[in-house]
Amino acid sequence: MAITRIPYPVFLAVLFVMILPHAVAYDPLDPNGNITIKWDIMSWTPDGYVAVVTMFNFQMYRHITSPGWTLGWTWTKKEIIWSMVGAQATDQGDCSKFKINIPHCCKRTPAIVDLLPGVPYNQQIANCCKGGVVASWGQDPAAAVSSFQLSVGLSGTSDKTVRLPKNFTLLGPGRGYTCSQANKVPPSVFLSSDGRRTTQAMMTWNVTCTYSQLLVAKNPSCCVSFSSFYNDTIVPCPTCACGCQNNSTCVIELLFCRSDSKILSVVGVNTPTNDNTPLLQCTDNMCPIRVHWHVKQNYQLYWRVKIAITNFNYRMNYSQWTLAAQHPNLNNVTQVFSFDYKPLVPYPSTNDSGMFYGIKYYNDILMEAGPDGNVQSELILQKDFNTFTFKEGWAFPRKVYFNGDECAMPPPDVYPYLPSSAHGNLVSSLIPLASAIFMLLVHWQ
Structure with missing residues (x-):
């Protein structure tokens, strides 16, 4: 019996279809x-x-x-x-x-x-x-x-x-x-x-x-933006990360120039719908949730990160929200402010992931879009000098998940870069007294 030779592109397509149902459920x-x-x-x-x-x-x-x-x-x-x-x-x-x-x-x-x-x-x-x-x-x-x-x-x-x-x-x-x-x-x-x-x-x-x-959806439900103390550039969420603007589900920019009372009077704002259709602030990314990761400070033995989560959905409160992140230095988290934190160890050989979540009755509910529609925290991480660097975007997370859904990330080539003149003297230029005071405060608490 003759054997029909399958073209290589067709073989790859069939193989992809066969493994897709199993692969997409893997976290x-x-x-x-x-x-x-x-x-x-x-x-x-x-x-x-x-x-x-x-x-x-x-x-x-x-x-x-x-x-x-x-x-x-x-x-x-x-x-x-x-x-x-x-x-x-x-x-x-x-x-x-x-x-x-x-x-x-x-x-x-x-x-x-x-x-x-x-x-x-x-x-x-x-x-x-x-x-x-x-x-x-x-x-x-x-x-x-x-x-x-x-x-x-x-x-x-x-x-x-x-x-x-x-x-x-x-x-x-x-x-x-x-x-x-x-x-x-x-x-x-x-x-x-x-x-x-x-x-x-x-x-x-x-x-x-x-x-x-x-x-669940063809588009992500959250996105990540970046900034740092060593670069004035703010890297925004990717454009259309969660879909592009649609006036039927988008509060137009003009609305945000008005007072809060005018916003609340608009039909549909802050009003639940049977199908939970979002009403989002018009942004370039159109994501209900934005996670901002800011590299805030550098110390002799530690470094500091600020995390802010913003809700752009006018019809949704996120109760018992969770934020998971993957970064090689999360195995050396020293202190987390304003959030609860728990390491994730998906494999015995790795400890580079962790989950953040709100403190009960304090900030475990992320309110709908508006003045209260954000939660913030800072974390202090101890440096591992075998791997630590601010070069090439190392200080930013590899993956971020909000409520279990993976967020859209900026491409690595646009991460805030470290000025070339600062490569060699960033740490050595620190004031020794400030580092000593910080060390004392960390161990005192």
């Missing part, structure tokens, strides 16, 4: 990050079972924000949901064949949402009723769990007759999650509240959902 700063959904059958009923479904957000810096998650699947047989605790189906479906006991949901493809806080106690279980908001694992592990209970009928009454649901979907505010098929795993073991007795689930299966930014 180099959080390679093991995922949302794991665990389905535990706790007891059998005359026509089915009672199960507890628990969602674990193992992502280090990506959380699910308001209006929260929606979990869906397809039943394999003719299952129904008799009742639920801690969550509800968005659509009951056609239950007309039931005349006495009416099920909670008869749809073959149910969509489940979390209940809001404050529901009656008898409708709650542990880790429910948070409006679908789930914190990231790195930020708050205790709040990175969400659970609900459901009673399933017409499903089989043993591990031999129950069929696993299929085609799981997990939708959040930005969507973007792809879920695996359900996989049967060893039954979960639970410890009683007094720690003296264990119980075991009748049957357990897991579903793993991973995030892909490309599934």
